[in-house]
Amino acid sequence: MGDYVEKGYLTAIEQIKAITGEKQVNAVGYCIAGTTLALTLALMQKRGDKSVKSATFFTTLTDFEDQGEVGVFLTDDFVDSIEEEVEKVGVLESFIMSRTFSFLRSNDLIYGPAIKSYMMGEAPPAFDLLYWNGDGTNLPACMSIEYLRGLCQENEFARGGIEMLGETLQIKDVKVPLCAVACETDHIAAWKSSYDGIKQMGSRSKKFILSESGHIAGIVNPPSKMKYGHYVNDDWSAEPDAWLEGADFHEGSWWPEWDKWLGPRSGKKIPARAPGELESYPALAPAPGTYVSEVPTVSKD
Numbered sequence: 001m002g003d004y005v006e007k008g009y010l011t012a013i014e015q016i017k018a019i020t021g022e023k024q025v026n027a028v029g030y031c032i033a034g035t036t037l038a039l040t041l042a043l044m045q046k047r048g049d050k051s052v053k054s055a056t057f058f059t060t061l062t063d064f065e066d067q068g069e070v071g072v073f074l075t076d077d078f079v080d081s082i083e084e085e086v087e088k089v090g091v092l093e094s095f096i097m098s099r100t101f102s103f104l105r106s107n108d109l110i111y112g113p114a115i116k117s118y119m120m121g122e123a124p125p126a127f128d129l130l131y132w133n134g135d136g137t138n139l140p141a142c143m144s145i146e147y148l149r150g151l152c153q154e155n156e157f158a159r160g161g162i163e164m165l166g167e168t169l170q171i172k173d174v175k176v177p178l179c180a181v182a183c184e185t186d187h188i189a190a191w192k193s194s195y196d197g198i199k200q201m202g203s204r205s206k207k208f209i210l211s212e213s214g215h216i217a218g219i220v221n222p223p224s225k226m227k228y229g230h231y232v233n234d235d236w237s238a239e240p241d242a243w244l245e246g247a248d249f250h251e252g253s254w255w256p257e258w259d260k261w262l263g264p265r266s267g268k269k270i271p272a273r274a275p276g277e278l279e280s281y282p283a284l285a286p287a288p289g290t291y292v293s294e295v296p297t298v299s300k301d
Helices: 002-020 032-047 068-073 076-089 094-104 106-119 128-133 141-153 191-200 240-245 255-265
Strands: 025-030 052-058 162-164 167-169 178-183 206-211 230-232 248-250
Touching: 002 025, 002 032, 025 032, 032 052, 032 141, 032 162, 032 167, 052 255, 068 094, 076 141, 094 106, 178 191, 178 255, 191 206, 191 240, 206 255
Parallel strands: 025 052, 052 178, 178 206
Antiparallel strands: 162 167, 206 230, 230 248
């Protein structure tokens, strides 16, 4: 996990600052990248690094006390078998993680498609979000076990602190202005658990938005579609159910709400920078990047 913090977020932030000439960035983390962003911000607070002006968390868990539906896959017997597998293979293969999350939505992602394709001979409809959902990623063995044991099972970040990169990182160390967006029917990152984690962060300026729909569709929800409304409530003293009961509901996407929050924390608008225009930072390849066409292979020898 420390490599993702140091060589991921921290390196990216320094490169962005060097390329743009800006002193600060607004950071965003989605799902487990949001968890990693929280760890990064806690580390930066310890180091006195003020490179992040604000942070936005999409469907992010930082307090794993209530694990929600996914908790059935976080028991010792399941994690023990995962640990044994990744020690042999070197990675947690994308197939395992994908199948695990599919079991949580078995009617939608397993039985329904099987009935339509196998029993009824119907071709599955083209669906962009499911195509994205099918783009799996292998996770390094060490990182996956640190995440499953230290964060999910032991809940170290929220309880007493997690040891990382020479520091003890705690959830209260996250102190930059932050906005968090959770999704009402999210089966991966339950919104109430997301709310509980954000509530414990040490930031003085916090905003929480609850979007309708699930883990992907609730976030990838452009205003032009006028789908899935959202709830807003600035009362952080309330528990999740009371927060929702007292929240204001707004039709349509949460994006404009985020825009209102992020705008004052951003610089003036400028023409888009052209990647590779600085000689010292040449473009590596045309978008979307060479990694898209690479087929990962895993050796079990």
